[in-house]
Amino acid sequence: xxxxxxxxxxxxxxxxxxxxxxxxxxxxYLIYSHARLAENPGDKLxxxxxxxxxxxxxxxxxxxxRSGDYLFWVDTWASLERLGLALTISASCGLLLGxxxxxxxYLRAALAPFVAAISxxxxxxxxxxxxxxxxxxxxxxxxxxxxxxxxxxxRDIAMRTAELPNEQIIKAQTLGASTWQIVLRVVLPxxxxxxxxxxxxxxxxxxxxxxxxxxxxxTEGLGYRIFLVRRYLAMDVILPYVAWITLLAFSMxxxxxxxxxxxxxxxxxxxxx
Amino acid sequence: MTQVTVKxxxxxxxxxxxxxxxxxxxxxxxxxxxxxxxxxxKTTFLKMLLGIETPSKGEFLIDGxxxxxxxxPDRGIVFQRYSLFPHLRVVDNLLLGLELRGARFTGRLFGxxxxxxxxKADELLEAVGLQGAADKYPHQLSGGMQQRLSIAQxxxxxxxxxxxxxxxGALDPGITADMHSLILKLWNMNKMTIFMVTHDLQESxxxxxxxxxxxxxxxxPQSPEAFGATITxxxxxxxxxxxxxxxHA
Numbered sequence: 001x002x003x004x005x006x007x008x009x010x011x012x013x014x015x016x017x018x019x020x021x022x023x024x025x026x027x028x029y030l031i032y033s034h035a036r037l038a039e040n041p042g043d044k045l046x047x048x049x050x051x052x053x054x055x056x057x058x059x060x061x062x063x064x065x066r067s068g069d070y071l072f073w074v075d076t077w078a079s080l081e082r083l084g085l086a087l088t089i090s091a092s093c094g095l096l097l098g099x100x101x102x103x104x105x106y107l108r109a110a111l112a113p114f115v116a117a118i119s120x121x122x123x124x125x126x127x128x129x130x131x132x133x134x135x136x137x138x139x140x141x142x143x144x145x146x147x148x149x150x151x152x153x154x155r156d157i158a159m160r161t162a163e164l165p166n167e168q169i170i171k172a173q174t175l176g177a178s179t180w181q182i183v184l185r186v187v188l189p190x191x192x193x194x195x196x197x198x199x200x201x202x203x204x205x206x207x208x209x210x211x212x213x214x215x216x217x218x219t220e221g222l223g224y225r226i227f228l229v230r231r232y233l234a235m236d237v238i239l240p241y242v243a244w245i246t247l248l249a250f251s252m253x254x255x256x257x258x259x260x261x262x263x264x265x266x267x268x269x270x271x272x273x
Numbered sequence: 274m275t276q277v278t279v280k281x282x283x284x285x286x287x288x289x290x291x292x293x294x295x296x297x298x299x300x301x302x303x304x305x306x307x308x309x310x311x312x313x314x315k316t317t318f319l320k321m322l323l324g325i326e327t328p329s330k331g332e333f334l335i336d337g338x339x340x341x342x343x344x345x346p347d348r349g350i351v352f353q354r355y356s357l358f359p360h361l362r363v364v365d366n367l368l369l370g371l372e373l374r375g376a377r378f379t380g381r382l383f384g385x386x387x388x389x390x391x392x393k394a395d396e397l398l399e400a401v402g403l404q405g406a407a408d409k410y411p412h413q414l415s416g417g418m419q420q421r422l423s424i425a426q427x428x429x430x431x432x433x434x435x436x437x438x439x440x441x442g443a444l445d446p447g448i449t450a451d452m453h454s455l456i457l458k459l460w461n462m463n464k465m466t467i468f469m470v471t472h473d474l475q476e477s478x479x480x481x482x483x484x485x486x487x488x489x490x491x492x493x494p495q496s497p498e499a500f501g502a503t504i505t506x507x508x509x510x511x512x513x514x515x516x517x518x519x520x521h522a
Contacts, residue, residue, distance in 0.1 A: 165355035170325060171423075172358075175370035175430055176346035181380040185369065189360045266360050266410045 047236040055236040071225065075241075079222040080248070082138065083210050086145035087199060090206075093146070094153025095195050101154065102161025103183055112158065119151030124212055131217065141213035148209045149202045156198040161187055193267040196260045200253050207249055274301045275336060275433040275466045277322075282331035283501070284317055290501035291317050292487075295331070297504060299483070304460055304467045306477035309487030313502035315470045318487070319436055322468060323350055335434070346374070349427030349435045349465075353442050356423045357411040363422055364407040367394040370430040394429065400462075401425045401455060417448040421455060428459050435460075437469040441476070449473075453480055484508040 009017055033046035047055075060072040101108050101115070123144055130140040130147075164187065172186045214223030222245055229237045261268060279297040283290070292314040299305055307315045320326040321333055324344045333340045335347070350356065358366055371390040372382045382390050398404045401421040411419055420440055427435055437456075441449045457480065460467055471477050477484050486506035493499045 167352045167355040168358060170323065170344050171350060171352070171356040171426075172369075172373075173344035174323075174346060174348060174350050174427065174432070175373055177373045177380070178377070181373050181377070185373065185380040186358060190358075264360070266412070 044233045044235055047239070052236045052240055055234075056240045059237065071220075072244075074220050075222045075225045076244070076248075078218075078220045078224075079210060079214065079245075082141050082214075082221070083145065083206060086142045086210075087149070087203075087206060089142070090146050090149040090153055090202070091195060091199055093150050094198065095157055095191065097150075098154045098157025099161060099183060099187060099191060101158040103179070103187060108158070115151055115154050115158075119155060121147075123148035123209055127213065127216070136217040140217065141210065144213045145206050145209045149206050152202050152205070153195070153198045156201075157191055157194060160191060160194040164190065190267075193260050193264040196256050196264075200256050203249055203253055203256075207245065211245075276300060276334075277434070277466065278332070278334040278337070280332040280334075282321075282333060283329050284314065284321065284326070285329050285501065289498040293501035293503050295503050297485070297507070299466060302460075302464050302466060304457075304480055304482045305469065305485060306481035306483070307468065307470045307485045307487065308472065308474055308477045309502065311472075313487045313489060315487050316438060319438055319468060319470050322434070323348060323436055346370075346430055347433045349430060349432035351420070351423045351427055351435070351437045351440045353439045357419055357426070359411050362408050362410055363403060363414070364391070364394055364398065366411065366422060366426055367397060367429055370426060374430070397425050397429055400458070417444050417452065420444060420452065424456065424459065428463055428465075431463055431465070433465060435465050435467045437467065437471075439470055439472065442472065449476070456480070478510060481510050484510055 029046065030049070033048055036043045036046050037048055056072070060070060063069065064071050097111070097115070101111050126147060127140075127144055130143050134140050134143060168186060169182060172182050177185065210221075211223030211226070214221040215227040218224040222241055226238050226241050277297070277299040279295050282292060282295040284292040295318070307318065309315045317326060321328055321340070324340055324342060327342060344350070358369065361369065368382070368387075368390055371393065372387075373380050375382045375386055375390065381387075395404070395407070398407055401424065403418060403422060403425070406414060406418060411422070414422065424437075424440070440456075441452050444452065453476070456467070469477075469480065484506065485504050486508075487502045488505040489500055489502045490505060491500040
């Protein structure tokens with residue numbers, strides 16, 4: 001008998017094994033939902049799949065009676081817009097600041113401890129300040145995500161920059177490169193895939209801050225909707241919304257991963273020289 | 274013409290003396306090989322030439338000028354590893370030096386200037402036997418090919434001095450002979466001065482026009498760090514200098 005660590009599933013078994021936890025989860029839901037509904041047809045906690053489907057249909061494909069909007073898509077678009085804008089700002093600031101801190105010793109001395117301290121502030125604790133200072137509008141929600149995500153990206157990029165083999169930086173200097181040219185031709189191109197990694201890792205917290213901000217002050221958005229219908233125990237809305245958020249987050253992660261693989265072939269596994 | 278002069282050079286890190294009283298004069302177009310036991314300051318000596326270490330005492334002059342305190346385009350370097358840029362294809366690794374010099378702001382060449390640079394790069398690629406690998410990334414090359422590229426990358430900038438820090442130390446013994454003929458070819462093509470640190474004694478005799486041996490002359494058993502190494506042998510060798518077409522006046 002070989003050791004457990006040396007036993008690998010083949011492709012088919014591997015795919016089956018990956019699907020297994022999902023199937024088990026859905027199966028368990030169906031069984032419990034069926035059992036509860038058999039006991040009390042008015043139970044709201046674990047709605048039947050048919051109920052979820054019809055609610056989802058009315059949210060996605062029927063105009064809301066009051067506002068005339070297709071709520072599901074309005075919510076999705078509002079959340080994605082906030083998230084996209086916030087992530088773009090965070091990634092740009094994080095890249096610029098991280099590069100500068102990683103490359104320039106003076107800036108590192110001045111800013112690295114400061115960024116480390118800032119990154120330890122719990123962003124949700126700052127949320128009231130944001131509401132007071134910038135109001136309850138879009139700005140507060142986007143700022144919350146930016147505050148939560150940027151310091152992490154800055155620190156990550158600064159560390160990755162410092163991790164570049166010193167030999168490369170010395171070699172570039174012997175080829176006549178100035179500081180600016182080293183950043184432009186040596187450091188920055190090698191940081192793009194690192195930035196994508198950092199963004200993938202911060203997606204989870206970005207969604208967390210988005211939903212927290214939407215739950216507190218908003219008029220549309222995925223997080224807003226969930227917290228709104230919670231008052232009516234509307235699990236038939238909450239459950240598909242949660243699944244939809246998960247799917248969105250998963251697709252964003254997947255897209256970033258594919259982009260990294262396609263655009264930066266040199267950085268694929270085993271790609272070190 | 275490149276002259277390297279070292280006068281009463283000392284280097285210590287705190288209480289630890291690494292080099293003491295090093296005196297040296299190297300004339301133009303020499304191939305200097307440096308050998309010595311581990312930790313006797315050969316690499317420190319090379320780092321000072323490169324500009325990433327500064328002498329503690331004494332003078333280190335190139336053509337009568339003190340060394341600048343940082344690496345520069347007049348002194349090329351080939352490390353044992355890690356001196357290629359993993360995000361650039363082979364030909365772009367080679368072009369980088371030309372592009373950095375040709376375009377101070379963008380660091381990239383376009384149009385006719387790029388074509389001229391590309392032609393020069395292609396010629397050098399052929400000289401080092403990498404013409405078939407121009408579009409590969411460094412991690413797709415073998416160790417020997419990576420070192421050939423790294424040498425070519427330095428040579429394309431026509432440095433006055435080329436520093437080699439055990440460049441063939443990590444390579445398969447079978448391919449070092451190829452590397453030796455390559456480095457001699459480039460050395461004769463570019464008329465530069467080469468300093469090469471090696472731990473292979475045979476290699477140092479075979480390649481060099483001058484062999485430097487670094488060793489400690491004084492040893493205090495109670496405090497081994499109290500005395501540093503110096504050049505104990507400075508041996509002129511026959512070398513592989515090609516007959517020079519033009520005579521020096």
